[in-house]
Amino acid sequence: MKFKRFKSGNNFSIGVELELRVLDKTNLLPINEYEYIISKIDKKFKNNITKEFLDSMLEINTPVFYDEKQLILYLKEIISNINGILKNKNLLLQTNGTYAQKCTNINISDNKRYKEIYDEHKALLKNFSICGTHVHIGFEDFEKALKAYNYSIYYLPLFVALSASSIYYDGEDTGIHSFRTKIFERLPKASIPEYFDTFEQMQNLYNLLEDSEVINSTKDVWWDVRIQPELKTLEFRVCDASNDFDRLELIITLFKLISKLSQNEELIKMPMQILKQNLWSATRYSMDGKMITKNGVVKIRKMLKDIIKKGLEISFYDKQSYDKAIKIVEDKSISQQMIELYKETKDLKKIEELGVFK
16 A cells, blocks of 8 residues: 555546445334346446445445535436335335334445454444445545545534434434444444645554555545545545435535635644533534634534625535535534434334435
């Protein structure tokens, strides 16, 4: 592995990795049908789906886009293709941050790397039935990506709150709106990363981890945000997955906006304990969470609205996109919708159905 400084990247390009589950329609239990899907999927999509850690899951990796609406249309098209395949076997395609029902039929994929990861972490990966959304933003060079990396660390809780869809897990009400975040934090190379002032600082850390046989590649570091030199992108990994395309479009545009603002705005560095507390508030309460800022405590909804308004002021959003974004921010998070649904039905199957792609 060589952690290299890159240049000549695609500035502010976008790409998404979306993790999904395959469920039996009759009981909504996970089922392994990856080989069936890959054998039937349209050939134009074959290179854009891969196995995931669990054999009942798969991941969509989009091509590179510059327009988020085109990316969303692509996701809808590939998901529609997979859904058509699954209907022939009475199966469903679904995603939420966690699997809400009791975790049964949860098996590791037959993959050398995944088996090595499991052997290393053992009980930490028990019932690791979680789905996330990773958003890649392209940069012209490493220095621009590093600026955005450092700048974005402070804002990560906003995306946890906006995407939270994992309050129910393994048959229980956890009370934590993004319980997926807490599950992933079990792992030693995950969660909030530290700040880096230079390329050399980050390179030295990666080289030390590799020389110590802790990692084999940059993929073995699972921070909430990480630079991917080979892809020439900044990868945001903090979001729960959901089937809400409007919400996903907003998340993508906000990551892109944060990345653009980072190039000219002052970096806000906060102590690690404050970063952790802010992330915890978003994880616990989603859209009702609060952020500790240098000017006091601010509600997450207000911070999101302020950033979206800034996007309107610099013509990043037009008025229609702005209004749509504000409506999503003012609405309940998916976990908050789940709470209401479960109070009404007392049925975790209804929670699973909430994440089904129609």
